[in-house]
Amino acid sequence: MNTELATFLDVLGIQSEPVGWAYEDEQPEGDNAPAQCCMPTLEQEKKGEADFSPAFHNFSCLFKHIRVMRLKGGTAWCSADHPGCPGGTQYVGYQKGPYDFIARYVTNGLPEGMETERYLDGPDAFKNLFGCMDPKPASAPYLAFRRVGDFAALGREPEFVSFFARPESMSGLHQLAAYLTNDAEVVASPWGPGCGNLVTWPRTYAATGRVRAVLGGWDPSMRKFLDMDEIYMTVPLRLYHDMLERWSGSFLGSSTWNNQRKKIARSHAKKK
Template identity: 45%
Template sequence: MKREVLDRLPEFMEVLELEEEPMGIFFTDRRPEEGFSPKPMDMPTLEMEQRGEVDWGEVFGKFSCAVGNIWRARRKNTAAWFSARRFGCPGSAFWQGFNKPQLDMIVRYVSTGIPGHMEGEHYCASPETTRRIFDELDPVSAPEPYLVYKPLSQFGEDETPLLVAFFTRPEPLCGLHQLAAYVTGDPDVVCSPWAAACGGLVAWPLKYLEQGENKAVLGGWDPSARKFYAPDELSFTVPFPMLESMLEQWEESFLTRKSWPTVRKKAGRSKRAWGRG
């Protein structure tokens, strides 16, 4: 990754009152030497499910939320990584590009469940609606064996993230949101589509890139994954080139004008309220 990105990042974070270094997200053929990852297990496919060959006891016995692994990596300032053998949750295997189409069990679990057998989450009104959404989204397939999330400062010279994810509260988010519009000139640059939390981090941002759209994605709305976010915290994922533009242009933006110091003061009050400042 370019050295100038890391050189410019600390001042950028300070001005935005960002407490946590953003994580770069990328696919690679090299397995990380350290970090958090789910336990290995066989990937349950839709074809296996239809033949009755899925060992659901193993799947749920080794269940590990992708965002939970990312949260642990954030706490320890290290990597979280996933693969077709280390996916943790069959839902996230779909969102992160390792398994398509989505399993019928997950379609029903996300919606109305299976009466007498499994209570649904009711995030969608029906299995038919859920299946339509999943089929229309059709996440970008993983182009390499491993999907890695890690702090930007841990990227090597030969590594470049596809995406960059920030985790923060409304005041810094205010700056990121407005700056995304500033560097792109697009008033509709920030999207916030329905998804699992990992879908907001990687599936939707990659889908927009695949469609040739330069979009930021505001996420973290998934109630099932909120336990892995701090109170009031959300995610904000941008394509890496958008971050580069932010680092190059922020000094000419509103971040150095009279409105921003008021927001910074509010960010300071927020830190003190949550025992962070």
């Protein structure tokens, strides 16, 4: 981690290095990825030929692998052949969607007696929101997640950067994004699964040409892979660079933020 980033994180009271991510042509180093598995296509499902049992037998939430990477370093990755999750592989662009099965599983559309997530009121509601999310096709065979410093060590840059922090620190990132863009709606927090707010929505917003930061961490199914009270914000690379270069001219260099830093310190002490 370089000095510029270390200083910025210290001011915010963020204790973990941000995670960068990018689509890449070559298989990333290491084996911190979901197991190899063949995921059915949307066309197979429409024909009644889809078999999801291998996918669920090899189920592995992307956030589990990101958690390991955050703690131990290295690279977490996924691909069309290493999907991890029938929903996740569509959100990150390796399968066209939405699967009807996932639309029923996420809502309340499976047969009585089968447990569903019930996050939305019916499969049609999910399909409408999936259309709003508009997951973009993956731009390369592999999606890699690393600490931002590890991207730099490889001589590469991520496409997006995700900060993981508790709300006291996240308030600084939230307000800083507005300071840098003069956009009252620069921070979005739409409905979505964990990987939807981490990957899908940031890519969808980026495709419009408008700079947006996306808050996530609201999906109860993946919160077990976050620290207590932790949420995350994903920003495009150019906003990340602006944050590092211009934060000192903002409220983060003021007495107001110094008072907030005292609360952040109490928050960390309480967490221990």
